[in-house]
Amino acid sequence: MRDPLPAPSFLVQNAQPIARALSLRTLPFHAHEILPSFGLYIFLNKFVAPKVSAKIVPRTFSALSEKTKRNWDVHVVSLLQSCFINTAALLVIWLDKRRWKMGPRERVWGYTGATGMVQSFSAGYFLWDLVISATNLDVHGTGALAHAASALAVCLLGFRPFCNYYGLNFVLYELSTPFLNIHWFMDKLKMTGSRAQLINGIALITTFGCSRLLWGTYQSIKMYQDIWAAFKTPGGLPVPPWLAIAYVASNTTLSCLNFYWFGKMVRALRKRFNKPKDEGDKKES
Template sequence: MRDPIIAPSSLVHFTNPLARTLSLRTLPLHAHEILPSFTLYTYLNSSIAPLASHHLFPKTYPNLDARTKVNWNARAVSLLQSCCINTAALAVIYLDKERWTMGPRERVWGYTGASGMVQGFAAGYFLWDLMISAAHLDVHGPGVLMHAVSALAVSLLGFRPFCNYYGLNFVLYELSTPLLNIHWFMDKLGMTGSTAQLVNGIALVTTFGASRLVWGTYQSVRMYQDIWAAFEAPAGLPVPPWLAVAYVVSNTTLSVLNFYWFGKMITTLRKRFEKPGKEDDGMNSKK
């Protein structure tokens, strides 16, 4: 399935030298998705989110301290992005018939334009996320920074192309992100311990566990098996060791963070509804 958004030839030519240097062959075909999405998220974070929040929540947002406003704006961007990327990923997984016929070799080395489109938008977001996490490390913490680095690495390696098939499947981690951000916003809007937050919390734990732990672990195991099969392939087809290590380490880092955050999430929710109003750092990650 082709990328439905046509790449401008001038941008393709402009990004070709960088793509050759980094050995990311399909990167120029999706630079028109990476760069605009990065620019859009930067503008949303710096201008639109603060302005909209002032108007929509005049009794809350203006009274937040500087650190909380940084977190609020980033979560507003994360909420919008996760809803959009989930919709795009699910649509491509369902509509892209080429993906349905891929065997182990194609799942490692294969590529479709539609999958590249989703990874392009994801890469633009994770590039922005890396910038924000590094600039405000004291607010977001090292875990979020590690997540941004690993997610960006996985997205960019998909343009080699390498595991482009699985990169799209891993985007579905974001299914839990809207609920996580809504839960955080409820705290700031004085809804801590409310019935609405309890319902959202149950949905959050269920979705997080299903999308990141169950689905994510299953896809990781399948990916490891396919990479190992490709690694043992005949001459001319094997996976370079450094490439396999880079992708596996990045993906494993994301998996470990997901299990860690899930444990913190359960602990925080239990404390929160035993003692309404009490907050815990376990819900502070915007991932």
């Protein structure tokens, strides 16, 4: 399936030297998607998120500290991006019939323009996320920085192309992100412990566990098997050790963070909705 947003020829030509230097052969065909999306996320973060939030929830937003406002704006961008990228990824997975016919070799070295498009918008977002995390460590912490760096590495290696097939599958990690952002907003809107937050929390835990832990682990195992098969291939296109190590290390980092964050989310939800024992005893007496 072709990229529905074809690249201008002049941009493809100008991006060739950078692509050759980085050994990212398909990058020139998607530079027109990476750079504008990166700029769009900056624009949303700096201008759209604070202005719209100040109009929709003026009292809540104005009462936030400067640090929390920065975090709020990032959550707005994350919410918008996750809804868009999930829709794009699911459409391409469903409509790109070429992906359905790929064997182990094609899943490692194969490429389709539509898959590259989705990875381009993801790369633009994670490039923005990396900049935001690095410049706001006091807000987001080192875990968010490691996540952004690893996710960006996975996206960029897809332009080699390498594991372009799996890169799109891993985009579906973001299925849980809208619920995560909604949960965070509910805390700030004084809806902590409400029935609405409980329902959203159940949806969050379910989608996070299914998309990141079950689906993500299954896809990681399949990817490791395909890389190992390609690594042992005599002749043809064996996988360079450094490339396999870089991709596996990035993917493993993301997987470990997912399990760590899942534990934190479960504890946070239990803390919000589990009533203290002494409080329950008082109501029974």
